[in-house]
Amino acid sequence: MASTKMKIKKDKSGGHLVMVLVKHPMETGNRKDKKSGKKVPAHFVQTIVFSHNGEVVAQAHLGPAVSKNPLTQILLTGSKSGDTVAVHWTDNKGQSGGTETAVK
Amino acid sequence: MKRRIFLKGTLATGTIAVAAAAGLLVPRRLLAANWPESAFDAKSEADAVKAFFGDVQVVDSDAIKIKAPLQAENGAMVPLKVSTSLAGVEAIAVVVEKNPAPYVTSVQVMAGAGGLYSTRIKMGQTSPVSCYVKAGGKVHKASQIVKVTVGGCGG
Secondary structure, three states: OOOEEEEEEEOOOOOEEEEEEEOOOOEOOOOEOOOOOOEOOOEOEEEEEEEEOOEEEEEEEEOOOEOOOOEEEEEEOOOOOOOEEEEEEEEOOOOEEEEEEEOO | OHHHHHHHHHHHHHHHHHHHHOOOOOOHHHHHHHOOHHHHHOOOHHHHHHHHHOOOOEEEOOOEEEEOOOEEOOOOOEEEEEEEOOOOEEEEEEEEOOOOOOEEEEEEEOOOEEEEEEEEEOOOOOEEEEEEEEEOOEEEEEEEEEEEOOOOOOO
16 A cells, blocks of 8 residues: 655754655545535544654644645654654544655 | 565555554554544634643744745645754644634654654635744744635635
8 A cells, every 4th residue: 555655864953854645635524525515524644653663753643634645744863774764644534554664 | 676666665565554453553542542632623723722732831932943835825735844943842733823723733742753843734814823832841832924825725
């Protein structure tokens, strides 16, 4: 499932920038479907958990006002080449996804 | 070479999917319990801030940098980056005063992550975008007005 992509870039502060793209409609529940005229139910990512070498370092809370295909970025401190970074997300319908990569 | 990298990527994703399904990463109940529902439900900025941070004193800060367009062409996709030089950052919250539900997103930061949060948000109309940072036991705030030409709440 290629619905989660992650990129890690070295930051001038010494740590690493972790950028995560989740392919997700982020429906607010207000949009009307053009064909049926009915409101499309709310469907959005709620939580993204960032882990560094198995330890949770950040937890992002998202709501329906975050744009479609959320692109989220945090800063990892004390990270070095060879470390593992994992992200795991869940949405309001109980769906989830994630990915893992190594720091270059 | 590209094919090899593609296959390697697929394998890695498969592993993490198994690990996630087995609940090895973070228990779902923990994640669900942590989602600040009352903050997201709040209809005013003040209620949203209180719901997330509790009854705390908020101080204006110039140690918080907000990078957002002065004018957003598309209210459905407004890029926003918050960074701060404050020490001991615990959480960053983004609140858009004029949105029907002002609380947009937040991040809880533990040891191992720094004071930076970047994302893209929806704005219904021109509004101040406020970034609250909990650091050193206090809540600091900075704000910037973003003009919106086409609203992005889809309602």
